[in-house]
Amino acid sequence: MQQTALAFGSQRDDDVDAIHQATALYTVEAECNALLDDLTWPASGGMLLDPGAGSGAMLVAAIKRLQPARNDPQALAERVRGYEFHPGAAEAARRNIAGYLIEAGWAGPAATAAAARIVETRDFLLSPVPVGEASAAFSNPPWLRYAGLPPAYRADFEAAVPAHARADLMHAYMERMAQVVRPGGQIGAILSDRFLFNEGAAALRARLGASFAVTAIRRLDASSAFFRPKTRRKGTAPRVHPVAIVLSSGANGRHLAAEPFRFEGDAPPPGVALGDLARIQIAPWIGPDGIFSVRNRAPFPGANLVPIVEPEDIDPHHDRIGPVRRWAFVTHPETEPPESVLRHLEGQLERMPPRGRRRVRWVPPESFAHRLPLKEPAILVPRIAKTLRAIPLPPGVVPTGHNLVVVSGERPEVVSGWLRHPLVQAQALQHAPRLEGGYLSLTATFVRALIVPHDAFGR
Ligand SMILES: C[S@@+](CC[C@H](N)C(=O)[O-])C[C@H]1O[C@@H](n2cnc3c(N)ncnc32)[C@H](O)[C@@H]1O
Structure with missing residues (x-):
């Protein structure tokens, strides 16, 4: 022993x-x-x-x-x-x-x-x-x-x-x-x-x-x-x-998380701010479901209805937008919409929270007339995500809600190339404010400030 x-x-x-x-x-x-x-x-x-x-x-x-x-x-x-x-x-x-x-x-x-x-x-x-x-x-x-x-x-x-x-x-x-x-x-x-x-x-x-x-x-x-x-x-x-x-x-x-921790390039790489290369806007908030957006277009003859995309409509695995579920009225403050739309709004507007009420009753809380939908394809960036994502947005579709950022004015494949660049991805991982559960907050302001490195051009 x-x-x-x-x-x-x-x-x-x-x-x-x-x-x-x-x-x-x-x-x-x-x-x-x-x-x-x-x-x-x-x-x-x-x-x-x-x-x-x-x-x-x-x-x-x-x-x-x-x-x-x-x-x-x-x-x-x-x-x-x-x-x-x-x-x-x-x-x-x-x-x-x-x-x-x-x-x-x-x-x-x-x-x-x-x-x-x-x-x-x-x-x-x-x-x-x-x-x-x-x-x-x-x-x-x-x-x-x-x-x-x-x-x-x-x-x-x-x-x-x-x-x-x-x-x-x-x-x-x-x-x-x-x-x-x-x-x-x-x-x-x-x-x-x-x-x-x-x-x-x-x-x-x-x-x-x-x-x-x-x-x-x-x-x-x-x-x-x-x-x-x-x-x-x-x-x-x-x-x-x-x-x-x-x-x-x-x-x-x-x-610090299970994902690789990147600290290289703490200082942004030499390049150009995304905000100087493309137009970046936040998607409009149009109030609760069923007021300025509807699931059935049929009762509104003559209304200008456009398909809507929200974060839930984006397939998380393929970064694609799914089938259209809802449409929004495109209304201009100076032009009264058709009778059917006015009647619908009259019946629904009491559900609008005070912060969403406008003087002209057919105008949604954040009017998007004249700026959305876009005539050209663009890119959507989900604001709350684990990484910076680039989702193709077809022309004629209106993204809604503050959880989507729209990047337009440049060909979508070029914009997604910039967003997928490893040094742009690294900036998002390193500098975006953290939310719970490993999510990042990628606001329009943050996306505008991302630096696209020089080597991302002319590829
Ligand atoms: C890399 S050296 C660093 C020494 C000192 N901290 C320095 O920086 O100069 C690591 C030391 O840890 C000691 N060490 C290794 N495994 C240990 C253990 N399980 N418990 C205590 N000491 C250990 C080694 O003998 C070695 O001297």
Whole structure:
């Protein structure tokens, strides 16, 4: 029994050593500071935790930022903590912290005591999570794919980490860090950009996105952001496409969801505003069903009736308009409509809410005479949608309601080409105000401001 325990112990030491060897790439001070700049800690109060502390680079930067009162190990350990499962690295972190504190004027014993309290030799993923204890989780977590984990470690990892966070140690770290921070807290982390796009991280992104928003993100230069521990000159995988990201709980920021998170092109690409290339108008509101719109045209001889399209008429799978269900009266304020129309309106107008009543009783709340329907085909953009969509609008059809935006004055296939351009789609995903359930609010004003990149012309 004892032998098994011993064998297990040494196996685990080997595994920790192997994982450390594969993941220990430390962060240069300038990058630690840049990431701290994006956190509300230390002003927010509470504790900052680096749960993969390595030799303590991020902890030392955090302590410098905090400027703690001298010789008070307990007070300092309440504000800054670190975990590192590799005993040698944990020892190096303690040495570096104590060294800095002594430089900052602490007495040696107090500095050593503080470092011992701050850095725990502990496996962050396999030990119980200190739920809600930190106001900031601040880490350059280990990056290592599931397939690269030593088999014995992998078994425990599987038992401790939920399926949606198992693909990489980095994912497991994000999952746990989200639990460690208290409501209103932040995660400041250095991740691979594949975390933002890969399907394998989609479920994790969605879970994180339910409580956190992205409040800062930028790419790092992998050739200058990291350094290797002296003892590990070889064997550490290079870091490809690192990004520094801050997730803030309960804050306004960019939405993180299962869909790929695009942050490239935050500044709009060089190009021309859609509003300068086409006419963009919001569809008119004509009041409740059955007043200015009817399902049966037959009783209205001589009336100018045009087919209507509303968001419900658009086939969500094919972005096509379905069969006509209703027609609207086209009336001009200065011309009285036929008797049949007047009688119908007389009988129905009492249902019109006050905001929709007009002095000339045959005019709908938002008159569209002279501007709609269009004689040429155009494009409709649903205002509430998960992506920017382009629906062909045939001539002679009136879109109604504020949930449709009409783009006209240019050939529809050209306009849909512009709207489908990846950089135009990215602008919508990044900048459109969010509604519940992953929907965007794509108002006429927003659609006018979309920049069509130069390379979208002349294709
Ligand atoms: C990429 S290094 C970063 C170190 C430090 N935060 C920095 O930026 O300089 C990640 C560290 O996490 C440690 N680590 C990996 N898995 C761990 C785990 N499950 N628990 C605690 N530490 C772990 C590794 O040994 C390594 O030192």
